[in-house]
Amino acid sequence: MALQVVDEIDSTNTELMRRARAGDEAPTVLVAERQTAGRGRLGRQWHSEAGASLTFSIGVPLQPANWAGLSLAVGLSLAESLHPTIGLKWPNDLWWRDRKLGGILIETLGTGAPRRAIVGVGINVGAPPPSAPELRTPATSLHEAVGPVQAPDVLLQVLPPLLRALAAFEQQGFAPLRERFHTRDVLRGRAVQLADGAQGSALGVDGEGVLWVQTAAGVHSIASGEVSVRPRAG
Structure with missing residues (x-):
């Protein structure tokens, strides 16, 4: 697994999709200090500034029996690596005290087996970004949730467990994770x-x-x- 860090890029997900379409299928983790056109789910913009957030994408071949629940498995791995108080809002957000801490964007390429999976992660690390009018949920950050942290340290904290979680999902799917997800599900019962x-x-x-x-x-x-x-x- 290659680890690459760039100062600035339009979107780490977009770049790994470009590479895959060009025939580069090497397993890669691409980290950006800043994204100029970061993307979230349903085409929403993801605000990413140097030092204030951790943004990275993982490009790997995956061949699970069932792709359903992949974003939940990724979110669960991240939340468990970060802090016991961090919750999960279905289907792809990290929450803390009813505010958005981070998000996940999963895209796939190809129709055969295995397919290329691009797993994008964005986590607010420093001071939370201002809540833009298009954002439905106010933002928060790890600085508010757990105290001062640096993006490189957070990456080292979450990446190894996340890679293991992807491998486990490929073999077992989401079902074995359901009860653990319930303990962090911020929507359940609401x-x-x-x-x-x-x-x-x-x-x-x-x-x-x-x-x-x-x-x-x-x-x-x-x-x-x-x-x-x-x-x-x-």
Whole structure:
């Protein structure tokens, strides 16, 4: 596994996708001090400034029997490596005290087996970025959650367990991690609102990482990418 660090790039995920399309499939961890066009889930922008955040992407071939729940497995590994008080908001966010600490963006390339997986991670390390109008959730940082830390130290803390977690997911999937995820699930048992306006209570996730929500119309299963789920206002 090659480790590369660059001062500035548009997006570590985008760069590893470019390399993969050009035929470079070497397992790589690409770290950027600053991203000028960082991306989050559903096309949202990820703000990344030098010294204030840790942003990196892992490009590896993966061949799991079931890809479902990969973002939850990644989030669980990160949260467990960082601090006991850090929670997980389905499907891809790290939370602390109802504020967003970090996010995960997973992309794949290819249709065969194995496929190329690009696992992007962004964690606020220093002072949290200002909460931009487009952000639904206020931001926080490791500085607020656990005290002063430096991005290189955080990388050394989270990367080895994360690589092991990816290897374990390839062999076992998400199901063995479900109970551990429940202990950090910030939505479970809370009022939530779906993208279509429906409201209900989050029941937790199943063995494939699918979120189940109880609404007035019944129990709904929600797969990653179908809707955005957020705590209800008020």
